[in-house]
Amino acid sequence: MQILLPVLIIGGLGLIFGFGLAYASKKFEVKVDERVSQVREVLPGANCAACGQTGCDAFAEAVVAGEAEVNGCPVGGAEVSEKIGKILGKSAKNFEVRVARVMCGGSSSNCRSKYSYSGIEDCTAAAALFGGPSSCTYGCVGMGNCVRACPFGAIVIEDGLAKVIATKCTGCTKCVAACPKKIIDMVPISSEYTVRCSSFDSGKIVRQNCEVGCIGCGRCAKVCPHNAIKIENMLAKIDPALCQNCGECAKVCPTKAIELFLCGVLERENAAV
């Protein structure tokens, strides 16, 4: 009896809990739409949250529920949106590939340095010290926060300046969030001309600091036949939606701050290779 009773009681407790759980799982069953798991399977699974959802699982649910667009996954691109469209019986709309672009041309050779930095290799830490070691407080710090944030190895630091390798960029926007200076923008890959500067300083200060900064002179805005360029806070900005890639602006820019990108790659460097 001394042995049997504990066995019976613990066994009985286990049995009661077992049946209770079995009953509960039937009673409280949550039906999962099988399309959700199908959609989840075709997604890249990087959980990068570029779609605006918390991850691939959440995106799959949102797409099936109709809360997110079929082409909402920027990493998967056209291929994935087509597959999702097939599962849901919807047609994917035109998908425009967006890539990250560093809005700064201030490499070590172009931009003067303010002091020599020997702290930890981190853009945020360096930027906290008088706005970073480069004399321009708006420009790239070059300590590679974006490089470390990029899950796809698409960013390299060259001559103290971050550079996006457009062929590897999937448009996940992780680098945009990682950059303490907020100088990485998402642009359509078809957009060819870009002002590679983020400085709101006046022209005189920009001239002192950097060889290739935008001085806000406005010549590009005047010459643009499509009114795609606006000067705001001493900085020219090209609207990719209006720009027809005619290249007039790059011709007149006195500091050569407007550069030509073909397929997301800086044409000047492409030609040199």
Add this chain to the structure above:
Amino acid sequence: MRELLSLMLGAILVENFVLAKFLGICPFLGVSKKLDTALGMSGAVVFVMTVASAFTWVVNKFVLVRYELEYLQTIAFILVIAALVQFIETVLKKLAPSLYKSLGIYLPLITTNCAVLGVALLNVQREYNFGEAILYSFGAGLGFTLALVLFAGVRERIENCDIPESLKGMPITLIAASLVSLAFFGFQGLFQ
């Protein structure tokens, strides 16, 4: 009333489960890297600790004590806690999906957390009545929260420090944990 309050505050500060009793060290080191995950885990722990101690108290009083099987407390409590957490998970999934999502993976994780089992066993050892047991467990959960949140803050600071190569990662975390624990030692003897 005064006694109950000192019981709860004692569970939070003097007998802090993580920093004074060294229970639940695994989640303390595991999920304290970021403040929001630490908060998620803590919420789940407070919830499970309170509910589990209520159930284990009942099981102990009306099953184990009655048949003189107190020596089976450990195994019986593990069984009760595991089943309970499973049950809560299925029910939450159906009835409160938003709460289920915010507790997320932390809920099944603490099924096997020794702090939860520890509070259930302590309740019995100290012969608390039902109300005291619930209050003590709730306090213990809050203490766990306090430890985790404080330590998450410490770790976020460590991230930005220049640490000697050989101490990077877990070693410096353990050193920091011992310092935080020493600080909590100062609460010893606050309530008598």
